[in-house]
Amino acid sequence: MSTATSPAADLPASLPRPNANKLLAIASGKGGVGKTCLAISIAHALARRGRRTLLFDADLGLANVDIQLGLMPSRDLGGVVTGRLTLAEATTPFDAGGFDIVAGRSGCGRLAGMPPARLALLGEQLLATAETYDHVLLDLGAGLEQTVRQFSQLAGSCAVVTTDEPTAITDAYAFIKMAQADRTPSAMRIIVNMATSRRDGERTFGALLRACESFLKVSPELLGIVRRDLRVREAIRCQTPLLTRFPTCEAAADVEAIAARLPAA
Numbered sequence: 001m002s003t004a005t006s007p008a009a010d011l012p013a014s015l016p017r018p019n020a021n022k023l024l025a026i027a028s029g030k031g032g033v034g035k036t037c038l039a040i041s042i043a044h045a046l047a048r049r050g051r052r053t054l055l056f057d058a059d060l061g062l063a064n065v066d067i068q069l070g071l072m073p074s075r076d077l078g079g080v081v082t083g084r085l086t087l088a089e090a091t092t093p094f095d096a097g098g099f100d101i102v103a104g105r106s107g108c109g110r111l112a113g114m115p116p117a118r119l120a121l122l123g124e125q126l127l128a129t130a131e132t133y134d135h136v137l138l139d140l141g142a143g144l145e146q147t148v149r150q151f152s153q154l155a156g157s158c159a160v161v162t163t164d165e166p167t168a169i170t171d172a173y174a175f176i177k178m179a180q181a182d183r184t185p186s187a188m189r190i191i192v193n194m195a196t197s198r199r200d201g202e203r204t205f206g207a208l209l210r211a212c213e214s215f216l217k218v219s220p221e222l223l224g225i226v227r228r229d230l231r232v233r234e235a236i237r238c239q240t241p242l243l244t245r246f247p248t249c250e251a252a253a254d255v256e257a258i259a260a261r262l263p264a265a
């Protein structure tokens, strides 16, 4: 059961959560470590493997998925929150990538400040929507705010993104610690992004793993290492998916390897 201090008291961990194992939350703690571009690229890689995939922009109020893809969706989460749209109606097919998107709305205070009960309802809708997908990826915001915590609790697993910077490692550790304190049922896995090399990525993972084992007594798995690659920035600048623009670059290969490790639920 969730503790009294848990932000997701409406979603007790002990209750069965149908489809939760299809939800993968991309989290970090620290901002700017590559959550959004990894969420897009992993969704794209899964779609290329024939998986029915939904990418949900859970960075409420500071949404970026549509911006990185150069989309101007006519329907988004704003309509869901005001009750005008169901989640299914707010879903937009992203034909170029072969996956669906629920876009957020940047600068929308109503979304950013959604009360926990309303957020819990949205979570239930998301679990129901997951019925028609193999994977639902949640692009979370930075920080450890309530929205981040509630979405983390909803997902069957969290991919915690870090880079080699001490601040990113510390914040990834803080995220895992918070999840433990919240009794989040999600499995924690690590993605090291912007690694100088695979070896450096393994070193970064090792540092985070040691801290988790020493102080939290948990051993999160390594989900993957994505190398630093200038093509990522170039693809974002052109508002084109990385796997479309540079399908054979190093970062694309690393993302494909992550997708290969995600079994269809």
Ligand SMILES: Nc1ncnc2c1ncn2[C@@H]1O[C@H](COP(=O)(O)OP(=O)(O)OP(=O)(O)O)[C@@H](O)[C@H]1O
Binding pocket: 028, 030, 031, 032, 033, 034, 035, 036, 037, 038, 059, 064, 140, 141, 142, 193, 194, 195, 226, 227, 228, 229, 230, 232, 233, 236, 251
């Ligand atoms: N593998 C990579 N190689 C090089 N640059 C990268 C890589 N991954 C991400 N970046 C750079 O990091 C920047 C931040 O990425 P992104 O916006 O996806 O991060 P974020 O974690 O979602 O940020 P926020 O916390 O603000 O939502 C991108 O603009 C891109 O230039």
Ligand SMILES: [Mg+2]
Binding pocket: 035, 036, 037, 059, 064, 139, 140, 141
């Ligand atoms: Mg982002």
